[in-house]
Structure formats: structure tokens, C-alpha cells
Amino acid sequence: MDCNKVAVQHISRVSDYRKPSHISEISVQAEDGRRMVYGLPVYNIKQEEYSFAVDPSKANTTTNRVTISESKPGEINHKAGLDEYYNKEVQPAYATSHLLTAVLSSDYSDLTGDGITADDAGTAVKFNYSKINAPFKWRTPYDQAMYNRALYADPTDDKGSFVYGEKELWYLHSIESKNMIAYFITDDRQDGLGVLNYMGGKNDAVKQRRLREIRLYAKNNLSVPIKTVVMEYGYTLCNGVPNSNAGGKLTLNKVYFKYASSGKGVHHPYVFEYKNTAGFGILQTDRWGTYKPSTANTANGWPDLKNDEFPYAVQNSDANEQVDMWQLTTVKLPTGGTLHVGYEADDYAYVQDRRSMGMTNILAMIKGDGAVTTNLNEAKGLRIKIPYAKTDGEATTWFVREYRIMNPSCMRGCSSISATCRKAQTNSFMISFLLICWWTK
Numbered sequence: 001m002d003c004n005k006v007a008v009q010h011i012s013r014v015s016d017y018r019k020p021s022h023i024s025e026i027s028v029q030a031e032d033g034r035r036m037v038y039g040l041p042v043y044n045i046k047q048e049e050y051s052f053a054v055d056p057s058k059a060n061t062t063t064n065r066v067t068i069s070e071s072k073p074g075e076i077n078h079k080a081g082l083d084e085y086y087n088k089e090v091q092p093a094y095a096t097s098h099l100l101t102a103v104l105s106s107d108y109s110d111l112t113g114d115g116i117t118a119d120d121a122g123t124a125v126k127f128n129y130s131k132i133n134a135p136f137k138w139r140t141p142y143d144q145a146m147y148n149r150a151l152y153a154d155p156t157d158d159k160g161s162f163v164y165g166e167k168e169l170w171y172l173h174s175i176e177s178k179n180m181i182a183y184f185i186t187d188d189r190q191d192g193l194g195v196l197n198y199m200g201g202k203n204d205a206v207k208q209r210r211l212r213e214i215r216l217y218a219k220n221n222l223s224v225p226i227k228t229v230v231m232e233y234g235y236t237l238c239n240g241v242p243n244s245n246a247g248g249k250l251t252l253n254k255v256y257f258k259y260a261s262s263g264k265g266v267h268h269p270y271v272f273e274y275k276n277t278a279g280f281g282i283l284q285t286d287r288w289g290t291y292k293p294s295t296a297n298t299a300n301g302w303p304d305l306k307n308d309e310f311p312y313a314v315q316n317s318d319a320n321e322q323v324d325m326w327q328l329t330t331v332k333l334p335t336g337g338t339l340h341v342g343y344e345a346d347d348y349a350y351v352q353d354r355r356s357m358g359m360t361n362i363l364a365m366i367k368g369d370g371a372v373t374t375n376l377n378e379a380k381g382l383r384i385k386i387p388y389a390k391t392d393g394e395a396t397t398w399f400v401r402e403y404r405i406m407n408p409s410c411m412r413g414c415s416s417i418s419a420t421c422r423k424a425q426t427n428s429f430m431i432s433f434l435l436i437c438w439w440t441k
Contacts, residue, residue, distance in 0.1 A: 026098050033106025038098035040170065045135050047091040047165040048198060050145075052078035054160040059147045063282040064308055066147040066160045070199065081156040099170060101127050118178055126176050132169040134206045136194045139164045142243050143200040164198040171209055176219075185213040191235060191244035202243065210250060228258040230266070237326050240280040248280075249326075256334075268334035275324050287311035290345075291325035301361050301385070312359050319345035361385040 026038040052068075059066040071077040078086040108122030116126045145160035175182045186209040194203045210233060215225040232254040235246035256269035278284075278293065283306050286292040296314050297305050313319060324343035331339040349356055364372045365379035373379055386398065 035102075035104040035106075035108075036100060037102040037104065039101035040099040040129060041095035042097045042099060042168050042170050043093050044096050044165055044167040045093050047163065049089045049091075049161070049163050050076055050198075051085070051087045051159060051161045052076050053081040053083060053085040054078075054145070054147065054158050055080040056149070056155050056158045059149075059158065061147070061149075062306070064147045064306070065141065065144040065282070066158075068145050068160060068199075076160075081158060083157075085159065096167070099127070099129060101129075124177070127172065128174045128176070129170045130173040132171075132206060132209075135166040136169045136206050136208065137164070137166050137197065137203060139195045139198070139200055142195065164195070169206075169208060179219055181217050181219055181222075183213075183215045183217070184211060185215065186210060187212050189250055190246040191241065191248070191250050193243040193245065202245075204245070224260055225258075226260065230254075230256050230258060232269075237274060237276050238278075238280045239276075242280070270334065271332035272328060273330035273332070275327060275329050278325055283307045285311075286313045288313065291322050293322070296322075310359070313345070315358055 028036045028038070030036065054066045054068070056066075058068075069077045071079065076086065078084055102116060103125040105123035108120065108124050110116070110120050112119060116124045140163045145162045148159045148161065150157040150159060171186055172184045174184065188207040189210045190207075192208045194206055194208075195201055196203045210231075212231060214229040216227045217225050231252060234251045234253050235244060235248040237249045237251045239248040241247075241249055251274065252272055254269040254271055256265045258265045278291065281294060284292060284294055285307065290313065292307055292311075292314060294307065296318065297303065297307065297310050299318070300314060300316065302310050314322065320343070323345045327341070327343060329341050331341070333339065361384065363383045363385055365374065365376070366381045366383050367373050367378050368380040372383070
């Protein structure tokens, strides 16, 4: 029986980095008297957070990433800017979760004190786990460092940052009762790869695993499974993700069942299809984590802003076209039927009793008589865009009715305006940015 025990080990001794006072078991009592035991803590062994000064000439402002190097082993080169800032914070090991190790009936009793065994009274279900031998090294972002421009007017205060850590990987190996046992067969994933060290680099030596089969046996006959669940995968979704050897992310394509030694189930699978019309890209989500292409801001009137600067959700029908990216859209059933899954973006008009607000463009500065001006000294007001096509008079009436009366203090805004102290001067060191914040009362 192939249980794929290569590169894994069963629950063993407490590792050296765990403190003697760590929580070794958590129990939860259910209403019907059953007791669920969470007896296996899963540890993040190490976590290091780095922040440092960077050279803006090494940054990519499209992706907000900056290239970094070491000044000496274990230290990031931070000889840049005015302050040459460098900060490193290290967190000690901590448990990220506790895995379920047993479910005990209300009348369960361990008669011999040796844990869950067949001679115990009552009912018990035991969960066994396997652990990857080496720690999994992770990093955010996966390579380079996040780029923070700080003040746009000052190229000497730019900073970079990233987080690096090492954690345990545990996987469910089997679930057993007195008479039955289910084995969970796993193999290596080709995506979700870790890094070599805190500087990054793809690590092929320690891989996460995927569930390939679940085999259910009667304990009195371990030669032939009663039932087998088989999963088939691909790597088609989100093509271009950097930590994958197969191009994209792990994608479940089929699930089918086999009974005893019969393999007929392979001809009657559940087949899963997904929307997959976009590849991986940095800065292509909104503030809710929903897919938002880099072109969305341009199409909606914000051509100069990236998604980190303008992370708000798209306020038109395009939102419904983007919300289902990489999501399940179709399930083909073994019976010949088909399930179609549809998605639409959430929308709302009110937050409690207040009209929901939205971001809109400032079209122009205006004088007291309503004429457009580009002179700050002459500006007495702003002309803003509203979401409905109306004539000037109707637009003003609509805005006052819908916003000013219902929310007398709801208007707020910020504008960044480039200015220079010399005529025809475009040198970046001579330009400052005025951040003007305003609101109505």
C-alpha cells in the first residue's frame, strides 16, 4: 500500500525551539457530550520584518518593487537617502493553529492509559498527521522588496520592506476508528514554492503538498480499499505566478470515485471549469482583494493612479466581469448534467442611515463667476464629476438633494498639485507637491 511517506515523518518529539510552557492540548466540549481534542500545535518557527532606506533609481514604480542587495551577510544594504535607515524586528516562534487530533464520545474511557487504542471503552476517532522534515521558508513579497516612496517631493526618504519566516508543514495522514481507517495520499505541489533564505530565491528542495487520493479501508482487510476518492490537477489558473515550476497555480480539474478494485469511476468524473482570462500581475486587486486589472483606473477616469494609490472598487458593470476571475464557473456532473455558477459584485446605497459615498474626479478649478481657471489664487471653487449624465442645472440640483441635504458634512477631498518656485523649471528637486485637503460643513 503506497502511503507516500517519502520526505515526511510522523508526529515526533517536541522541537528544540518550543518553550516548555507551550500549550500542548486544547479540548472543546460539544453540546452532545463529545469532546474534540486539538492536541497538535503548528508553529511558525521564525519571523523577521525588515525596513530600510533604498535608492529610488533601483525601484520599479509600476510594480512598487525595489531591487536590494546585502552590505554584509545577514544585513540589507541601506546606504541610501539622508538617514540610511535600517530596522529589523524578530518575533519568536508561535503557534499559528492547533490541529484536531481526536474526537471522543461522552462515554469514552482510556482503559490502559496509552491513548486511543482498540481496547478503549466508548467511541473515539483518531487523526494522524505527517510533517515535512525541513521548515518551509516563506517571504512577502516573494522576491525583491516592497517600495514605499513616502513623500513624492523628496527622493531621499524612500524605503523598502519585506517579511521573511520559516514554518512547519503538517498534513493529515490518516483518520481511524475502531473498524475503519482512511488514508490521505499526498504528493508534491509544483506551485506555492518557498524561498532559499531571507533574500529570496526559488526553493525546490522543500515543497508544499497536495491531496491526491483518499482511500477508505476496513481494518480487517487492508489489501483492497472499500472506496477511493481520486483528484486530478493542473496548473492553469493565474499563469505567470513567480513561485511556480508549472506556470500557474494548482487547479482542481476532476474528482471521481472508485469502489473496491473497480476502476470504472474514471469514466464518470466531476469536471470543474474556471474563468481564467487573466494571468498573474502585481497590483491587480482592489482593497477587498478582488481582481482589478491595471487598466481599470484608466478606463474609469483615473489614468495616472495605480491600484495601490486608488484601491477602490470599480463603480460600474465592469465589476461583475472581474469578480469571478479564477473562480469556479462550471461543474460537469457524472450524470451528464451541468451546474453553472454565476457571480456579481456586491453593491449598496446606504451605510446604516447615511448615503454611501464614492470617489469622483475634480474636473477643474473655477472662479467666483464659474469660469474655469488654472490659477490657485483665482480659484474660488471646484467643478466635480457626478455619476449621472445631466445638464449643469440638473446636476447641481441632484447633488444638493442626494448628498448635501442628506449628508451635510459628507464632502471631503484631497488634491496633490505640483508647484515650482521658478518659471519654466521642471527639475524634480525644484518641484514640491501641495496636498490640499478640504471638506464641507
